[in-house]
Amino acid sequence: MKSEGQAKAKANNMIVEAKNVHKSYDGETEAVEVLRGVDFSMNEGELVGIYGASGTGKSTLLHILGSIDVPTQGTVALFGNDVAAMGDAQRAGLRNTHVGFVFQFYHLLPEFTALENVMIPCMIAGRQPKEAHECAAEALEKMGLSHRASHRPAEMSGGERQRAAIARAAVLRPKLILADEPTGNLDRETGNKVWEYLLRLTKDEGMAMIVVSHNHDLLGDVPLVYELKDGAIARG
Amino acid sequence: MSLVRYISAHFNRHKTLSPSLRVMKVVTIVGIAMATATLIVTLAILTGFEREYRRTILDFNAHLVLLKAGETDAMADVSDLIGSRESIKGATPFLYREGLMLGGGSIKGVIMKGIDVATFRDVNPMRIMMPPDLPTLESALPPTSTKPYVILGAGLAKSMKLAVKDLPATVRFLVPTSAVAKGEDKFKELKVLGIFDAGLYDYDAQFALMALPALRTLFELPESRTTGVELVLDDPDNAKELAKWFEGKLGPVWRAVPWSELNAEIFKAVEMEKTTFSLIMGVLMVVAAFNIIGVLVLMILMRTGEIAILRSLGMTQRALVRVFTRGGLIIGVLGVGIGTAVGIGLALILARFDIVHIAPEIYFLNRLPIDISPLVCGIIAVFCIAACWCTSWLAATKLARLPIVEGLNRA
Numbered sequence: 001m002k003s004e005g006q007a008k009a010k011a012n013n014m015i016v017e018a019k020n021v022h023k024s025y026d027g028e029t030e031a032v033e034v035l036r037g038v039d040f041s042m043n044e045g046e047l048v049g050i051y052g053a054s055g056t057g058k059s060t061l062l063h064i065l066g067s068i069d070v071p072t073q074g075t076v077a078l079f080g081n082d083v084a085a086m087g088d089a090q091r092a093g094l095r096n097t098h099v100g101f102v103f104q105f106y107h108l109l110p111e112f113t114a115l116e117n118v119m120i121p122c123m124i125a126g127r128q129p130k131e132a133h134e135c136a137a138e139a140l141e142k143m144g145l146s147h148r149a150s151h152r153p154a155e156m157s158g159g160e161r162q163r164a165a166i167a168r169a170a171v172l173r174p175k176l177i178l179a180d181e182p183t184g185n186l187d188r189e190t191g192n193k194v195w196e197y198l199l200r201l202t203k204d205e206g207m208a209m210i211v212v213s214h215n216h217d218l219l220g221d222v223p224l225v226y227e228l229k230d231g232a233i234a235r236g
Numbered sequence: 237m238s239l240v241r242y243i244s245a246h247f248n249r250h251k252t253l254s255p256s257l258r259v260m261k262v263v264t265i266v267g268i269a270m271a272t273a274t275l276i277v278t279l280a281i282l283t284g285f286e287r288e289y290r291r292t293i294l295d296f297n298a299h300l301v302l303l304k305a306g307e308t309d310a311m312a313d314v315s316d317l318i319g320s321r322e323s324i325k326g327a328t329p330f331l332y333r334e335g336l337m338l339g340g341g342s343i344k345g346v347i348m349k350g351i352d353v354a355t356f357r358d359v360n361p362m363r364i365m366m367p368p369d370l371p372t373l374e375s376a377l378p379p380t381s382t383k384p385y386v387i388l389g390a391g392l393a394k395s396m397k398l399a400v401k402d403l404p405a406t407v408r409f410l411v412p413t414s415a416v417a418k419g420e421d422k423f424k425e426l427k428v429l430g431i432f433d434a435g436l437y438d439y440d441a442q443f444a445l446m447a448l449p450a451l452r453t454l455f456e457l458p459e460s461r462t463t464g465v466e467l468v469l470d471d472p473d474n475a476k477e478l479a480k481w482f483e484g485k486l487g488p489v490w491r492a493v494p495w496s497e498l499n500a501e502i503f504k505a506v507e508m509e510k511t512t513f514s515l516i517m518g519v520l521m522v523v524a525a526f527n528i529i530g531v532l533v534l535m536i537l538m539r540t541g542e543i544a545i546l547r548s549l550g551m552t553q554r555a556l557v558r559v560f561t562r563g564g565l566i567i568g569v570l571g572v573g574i575g576t577a578v579g580i581g582l583a584l585i586l587a588r589f590d591i592v593h594i595a596p597e598i599y600f601l602n603r604l605p606i607d608i609s610p611l612v613c614g615i616i617a618v619f620c621i622a623a624c625w626c627t628s629w630l631a632a633t634k635l636a637r638l639p640i641v642e643g644l645n646r647a
Contacts, residue, residue, distance in 0.1 A: 068548050068640040089552045096550020107545045107647050111246050123239040124550045168549070 014080075015098075015176055015208055016065055017041040021074035023060050034060050036231030037074070042208060044175060047199075049219035050212045052228035058212040059180050061228065065210065066099050066178045067091045079175070096124050100169030100207075102198070104181035106161040108153040114140060114164040115149040118171050125172055139167040143197060159190035163197055170201055177202055177209040183218060191218075240558045243546070247539065248563040257534050264527040265571040271524035272575025272620050273582060275517040279612050280583040282510040284605030289506060292436040292601075293499045296443075298328075298359045298466035300475045301498060302482060303491045307331070309460035317485055318467065323478065326358030326468040331448055333455050338423075339407035340397025346409070347443050348386075350451030350462075353379040359468045365400045366430040376429040377446065382453040384409075384446070387430035391441030396428075404429050411455060424454060437601065518619065524571070525623040528564040532631040536560060536638075543636065544643025556636040557629065564628020565621070572620040576613060583608050 023035040034057035042048050052058045063069035064076055067083045076083045079098055083091065100121075101107075108117045115136050122132035140149055143163040153161050162182060169177055182198060183191030195218060202209045211222060219225050226233050250258060302314055318327045331350035336343055351360075353374055364387060370376045377385050386407075388396065398405050405428045426446075434440050446454070452461055469475060475494035482492040496503060536543065543556060586592060587606035594604055 063641050066548075068644075089554065092547065092550045092552040094550075095548065101548050103644070105647070107541075107548075107644065109246075109542055109545060111249075111252050116246075120239075120243075120546070120551075121549050123242060124546075124555075129242070 013044040014041055015044050015078070016210075017077045018061075018065060018071075019075050021061070021064060021071045021076065023057065023064065023069075024072050033231060035064075035071070038228075038231070038233045040065070040226070040233055042210065044208055045206050046208045046224065047202065047222050048208075048210045049222035049225040050210060050228055050233070051216050051219055051225055052212075052214065054214055056228045057231060058214070058228050061233075062178050062180050062210060062212050066101060067095055068101075092124075096121060097172055098174050098176060100172070100174040100177045102162070102166055102169045102177060102179040102182045104184040106153065106158075106165045106185070108161055108165055108168070110153050113150050113152055114145060114156065114160075114167075117153070117164060118168045121168060121172050135171055136167070139171040140164070142170075142201065143167045157190075158186050159194055162186060162194045166194070166198055166201065170205065170207070173205055173207070175208060177207050179209060179211045181213055181215075182211065183215070184213065239551070240555055240562060243551075244559045244562040244566075247535070247542075247559060248566055253535070254538065257531065257538065260527075260531050260534060261567060264524075264531050264567055265574065267524040267527050268521070268568060268571025268620065268624065269575035269578060271517070271521040272572050272616065273579035275514075275521060275616050275620070276576060276579025276608075276613055277582050277586070278513050278517050279510070279616065280579075280606050280608050281586075281604065282506065282513060283609055283612060284587075284607040285601070286503070286506045286510065287607045288601055288605040289436065289499070289502050292434055292439070293502070294472055294495055295360060295362045296434045296436065296439050297495055297498055298326075299469045299472045299495050300467040300478055300482075301464050301493045301495075302467065302486070303464040303493060304462075305489050305491075307461050307463055309462060312460070314465055314482075314486065317482065318465075321478070321481075323470050323474060324467050325470050326355065327465055328352045328355035328359045329448065329462040329465050331451055331457075331461060332463045333451060335412060336410040337392070337396065337407055337426075337444070338410065339405075340395065342395050342397075344392060344395050345442070346392065348451055348454075349443055349445050350448040351377075351445055353377050353447050359466050362432055362434045364430050364432045367400065367403045370429055373430075377450070379447060380449055381447060382449045384424060384426045384450055384454055385429050386426045387432055387445040388428055389440035389443045390431055390433045391437055392444060393428070393431045395441070398428060398431070400431055403431070409454070435601065521620050522623050522627075525568065525620070525627045528567055528624055528627045529631040531567060532560055532564050532628060533635060535563060536632070536635040540638055540643040541647025543638065544640045545647060547640045548644065553636050557632040560632035560636065561625065561628045564631065565625050568621050568624020568628065572617050572624070575620070576617050579616075580608060580613060 018038055018040040021035055021038040022033065024031045024033040038061060050058050050061065060069065064071050067078055070084065078094055081094065118136035118139050119132040122135045123129065127135065137149065140146055143166060145160060145163055145167065148156055148160055156164065179198060183195050186194060199221060211219065213219055226235060246252065253261065304313065318324050329352050333348045335346055335348060337346040357373065364373060366376050376387060388398065396407050407426050407428055409424045409426050411422055411424055432445065452459065469478065472495060475496065479492035479494045483490065546556065583606050586604060590603060592604045594601065
């Protein structure tokens with residue numbers, strides 16, 4: 001039976017909704033409040049950018065929206081499900097099938113090849129290795145990385161690593177991609193290429209994407225940009 | 237291949253580990269192997285003791301002893317009952333008397349066991365060594381003869397400074413005062429015609445065998461006097477049940493004592509030793525298994541980044557716990573496998589070669605007994621692996637709960 005939240009979310013096509021989200025960390029003398037009552041929502045297929053200077057809590061907000069961190073106060077609903085009310089297995093399942101992360105530092109598993117890295121989400125989803133292998137190979141091909149399938153991250157360039165990370169995030173065709181400074185660790189030219197790959201992929205697959213960046217120029221193509229400043233979010 | 241096996245195979249591959257972790261892993265495997273091997277050897281020895289005591293006691297004492305108060309002709313009373321039970325494979329009457337034996341410059345307290353030579357071998361298979369001119373027990377102890385011929389236990393013969401090559405020989409025997417008529421010489425001369433080896437020092441050092449008529453004559457007892465009847469059964473483990481049956485049939489004048497009660501102290505002592513050693517070695521095993529925690533802690537701390545990445549991709553804590561528990565279990569299975577092989581190998585060497593000498597005066601046996609039971613080895617292996625699994629699971633459960641964001645920051 002679907003919950004009221006799920007029904008409402010479906011009706012509105014709302015995939016993420018954060019209400020009055022606060023996040024603070026214990027400092028040496030007093031608590032440091034990074035997010036101060038953030039309200040945020042987005043619908044299926046939308047492309048949203050969040051801009052802000054370093055240390056303003058952009059990554060923290062992205063982690064909270066992606067259910068890998070919890071707010072100190074406030075609620076987050078992912079696809080109509082209250083994240084705080086879900087158990088670890090439910091949250092993990094939601095992340096696996098509905099959310100794809102792209103990190104600034106790629107976060108590929110160093111002992112696995114590019115293909116194996118992309119296979120992992122498929123195997124977590126319960127697919128057999130052969131099927132996972134096929135899906136991963138297809139995802140790498142879309143990223144133009146077929147020739148690097150058997151290479152480990154250490155044997156690949158920064159741009160290739162990030163494209164492998166994008167392939168991993170998108171292999172299960174999630175409804176939402178969360179990209180945290182996806183070009184932050186790349187030179188301008190490579191960064192632009194990676195950004196193009198990411199934009200084309202989400203557009204082709206109809207995925208929603210939240211991109212967090214301190215680089216306002218990168219978000220030029222993004223129709224809806226928010227600015228995170230002093231712990232609060234506002235239309236940029 | 238399941239996800240857990242897939243990830244675990246990568247994470248636990250020896251060459252992907254850091255040098256310090258490799259050393260720790262090897263040390264842990266060696267520790268578990270040593271504990272397992274020690275447990276197997278210890279239990280093989282203790283089970284060997286138990287088996288040897290049981291075998292020797294059963295050889296010397298028969299499986300069930302029927303004792304009659306007043307020492308009248310016991311055999312006549314029970315022969316019909318014995319004949320009615322097919323499970324009884326042999327029966328022989330016996331008589332016990334005590335005295336002092338003098339010989340070879342020493343004096344020893346001795347239990348004289350009067351035996352019915354015609355039926356004794358039906359019940360008692362122990363080794364008896366006699367001079368070449370006396371090939372059978374009957375030739376050494378003629379069944380109806382009242383001549384004071386005696387066969388000594390190996391330990392007793394040694395005290396009397398006698399060996400088989402010295403036989404026949406004479407020893408002196410001091411009969412208790414009440415057993416001889418007034419004015420008669422209390423010292424009797426006995427002719428030693430054989431030496432038996434029961435295998436248990438306690439028996440070999442204390443007992444001497446005589447034909448029943450000869451012992452009765454020595455102690456001036458009536459012709460029918462016997463202490464009781466020894467029985468051998470087709471299955472010694474049925475002795476208790478049969479003892480109850482005999483006591484029910486024979487009434488309160490009789491007592492039926494199964495072999496396990498006759499030597500209850502020895503078996504209790506062995507059982508207690510076995511339990512104590514199993515506990516001590518079991519604790520040693522658990523301590524060795526706890527080393528796995530160290531390896532897993534290091535392994536997990538070195539992989540916090542990868543753990544966080546996997547969790548962000550949707551892997552559950554439960555699956556991660558299984559990945560690392562599997563890693564610990566592999567260490568445990570390797571250690572236990574090596575330990576079991578080493579333990580069985582050591583036990584076989586100890587059984588084959590007389591490396592460890594034990595004092596028969598203390599342990600009653602003159603050779604270290606070894607009994608390698610596949611069942612016991614199996615139980616030990618299962619216990620050790622279970623201990624390794626438990627410690628691995630405990631460590632993995634605690635450590636896989638690190639916050640994802642913290643792990644990502646370390647990646």
